Amino acid sequence: MTPDMKGFLILTVLKMVVVFTIVLVGVALLTLMERKVSAWMQNRRGPNRVGWAGLLQPAADGVKNIVKEETFPAEANQLLFILAPAISFIPALLLSGVIPWGAPINVNFDWNLPLIGHASFHGPMSLAVADLPIGFLFILAISSIGVYGIALAGWSSNSKYSLLGGLRSSAQMVSYEVAMGLSLIPVLLLAGNATFSEIIRAQQQGLWFVASLTLSFFVFMVAGFAETNRLPFDLPEAESELIAGYHTEYSAMKFSLFMIAEYANMITVSAMMATLFFGGWDIPGRWDENGSALAGLVTALVMFTKSFFFIFLFMWVRWSFPRFRYDQLMALGWKFMIPLALAYIVVICVAMWALGAAGIVHPKIQGLVLLGLNLVGIYIVFFLLDRGRLLSGSYRRQAAAGARG
Amino acid sequence: MAIGVKVMKxxxxxxxxxxxxxxxxxxxxKHMLQPKVTMQYPEERSTADERGSYAVAPRWRGTHRMLADEQGRSKCVACGLCPQICPANCIKLVPGEDEEGNRYPLIYEIDEFRCVFCGYCQEVCPEEAIHVGVHFENAEYSRDRFVYDLERLTSQTHQVSSLWDPADVRGQ
Incomplete structure (x- = not known):
């Protein structure tokens, strides 16, 4: 093994340890934050007994979940029943590996270490564990594996509630995955690359994609809520209808794994929203690209703040909105989100072609033109179409029935 | 439409x-920024004289209390009316008599687990001895501790219930 390769491996292992620690600790703190935010929105205080301001509550929950009895339904498919939490947990953690959490840092070292031997690294080090060239295709692919975890959990429990939850989740997540994938195509068109770091670079040169691709962002956000099973779309859980949906039969740490997976997915989707549409770790201006450790730290903090805002948005939305009815959920996905995403791809393609034909190549000016286009799009979608037509309420069905007979 | 749903225009x-x-x-x-309404219970408590939103009603019927006379003896004369009226049959009373012919309870036990807190014992008591109390903190580590004996009933100090007066429905 060459010294360069050893240095690369050492850094990668370090990055893995740091990122996974931060994500897992973050998940623990997010469970606390969820309870705090929900409490505040209901004029309560939330957990404040364990540790200062309840900060040790996640630890108490963890201890409880580890100590509790594991139950196995007698008629369950034991193999899949045990496998399902792992299937939803592992992809959720894998996802955090490809997101660049900060600006690349210049690293130079040339060490002779015991056991390892001569290791060296020179040049910029990406702050993603693996800055994959297929970046978000990897995320789309791996996140759909998580669906299997939920569907298998529902099926293997041999309980009607779990089965319904699993069925709902597979239908819902498959439908919204289409919308999610389609909403990202304009990003690909504009960035011309599927690597996260290249997408961020494209946003540094032009405008953040939330300005030039607002409707994409909207579709991606809604699909992201659906993919993580968060509240307006938490049909797979639906306490009031299905007890706890797909994890009804789970207890102790296996149940906990589902929760960790949910929150880890939240972190990933929030980080993706920040990366793809809000410039990732980018701070407007050029000073953050000198490759120093300080710039790396500051940009990582900026990335954290952006992701944190979206995590808060997840919670905010969860405690504001009621759950969709199932047919409304499907109607929203298939009749609104997917056509909107498809139409938007066409619009962006035409706009790109027109910009190219008009000879406008400067990315900032391109972004501004697209922003103007988006304002029109926002007006059409949110004001012209949004007249009780996006979801079919009883009013719509009544009208349809009246028209028929 | 199959069912007649009224649809608002x-x-x-x-x-x-x-x-x-x-x-x-x-x-x-907006609600996130508003003041919190939770009472921090073990530290903050509702008090008997408090007429705020957290106060316990004076006619609350909680665990019992036996009132005592000036010498510290219980007022009970072991007449047997309270075990008679008790719908849950939770009062155990064995009457005794001293040299002067005064009746007193040899054993007076209330099983608070069986009690339904109807307050009939207080209503029926001719000596105003047994009362239900304005009290709700009853946690114990063992089930036996919920059978209150005479000594324990007498040593309670909480406020006694004013019960509901049919003539004064709103308690004014």
């Missing part, structure tokens, strides 16, 4: 999902 501006959603989120955010 709403103006179109009221049917916008986006505006309704934003309004809802503004509302929840």
């Amino acid at each position: 709403r103006p179109e501006r009221e049917m916008s999902y986006v505006r309704a959603a934003l309004k809802g989120m503004a509302l929840t955010f």
Whole structure:
């Protein structure tokens, strides 16, 4: 093994340890934050007994979940029943590996270490564990594996509630995955690359994609809520209808794994929203690209703040909105989100072609033109179409029935 | 439509999902900033004289208390009316008599687990000895501790219930 390769491996292992620690600790703190935010929105205080301001509550929950009895339904498919939490947990953690959490840092070292031997690294080090060239295709692919975890959990429990939850989740997540994938195509068109770091670079040169691709962002956000099973779309859980949906039969740490997976997915989707549409770790201006450790730290903090805002948005939305009815959920996905995403791809393609034909190549000016286009799009979608037509309420069905007979 | 659902004709501006959603989120955010209403219970307690929103009603019927006379003996004369009226049959009374012919309870036990807290014992007591109390903190480590004997009933100090007066429905 060459010294360069050893240095690369050492850094990668370090990055893995740091990122996974931060994500897992973050998940623990997010469970606390969820309870705090929900409490505040209901004029309560939330957990404040364990540790200062309840900060040790996640630890108490963890201890409880580890100590509790594991139950196995007698008629369950034991193999899949045990496998399902792992299937939803592992992809959720894998996802955090490809997101660049900060600006690349210049690293130079040339060490002779015991056991390892001569290791060296020179040049910029990406702050993603693996800055994959297929970046978000990897995320789309791996996140759909998580669906299997939920569907298998529902099926293997041999309980009607779990089965319904699993069925709902597979239908819902498959439908919204289409919308999610389609909403990202304009990003690909504009960035011309599927690597996260290249997408961020494209946003540094032009405008953040939330300005030039607002409707994409909207579709991606809604699909992201659906993919993580968060509240307006938490049909797979639906306490009031299905007890706890797909994890009804789970207890102790296996149940906990589902929760960790949910929150880890939240972190990933929030980080993706920040990366793809809000410039990732980018701070407007050029000073953050000198490759120093300080710039790396500051940009990582900026990335954290952006992701944190979206995590808060997840919670905010969860405690504001009621759950969709199932047919409304499907109607929203298939009749609104997917056509909107498809139409938007066409619009962006035409706009790109027109910009190219008009000879406008400067990315900032391109972004501004697209922003103007988006304002029109926002007006059409949110004001012209949004007249009780996006979801079919009883009013719509009544009208349809009246028209028929 | 198969079932006759009454459908309101709403103006179109009221049917916008986006505006309704934003309004809802503004509302929840406003609530985040409002003062919290939770009472921090073990540290903060409602007091008997407090007439705030947390006060326990004076006619609350909680665990029992036996009143005592000036010498510290219980007022009970072991007449047997309370075990007689008790619908849950939770009062155990063995009467005794001293040299002067005064009746007193040899054993007086109330099983608070069987008690339904109807307050009949207080209503029926001719000596105003047994009372239900304005009290709700009854946690114990063992089930046996919920059989209150005479000594324990006498040593309670909480406020006694004023019960509900049919003549004064609103308690004014």
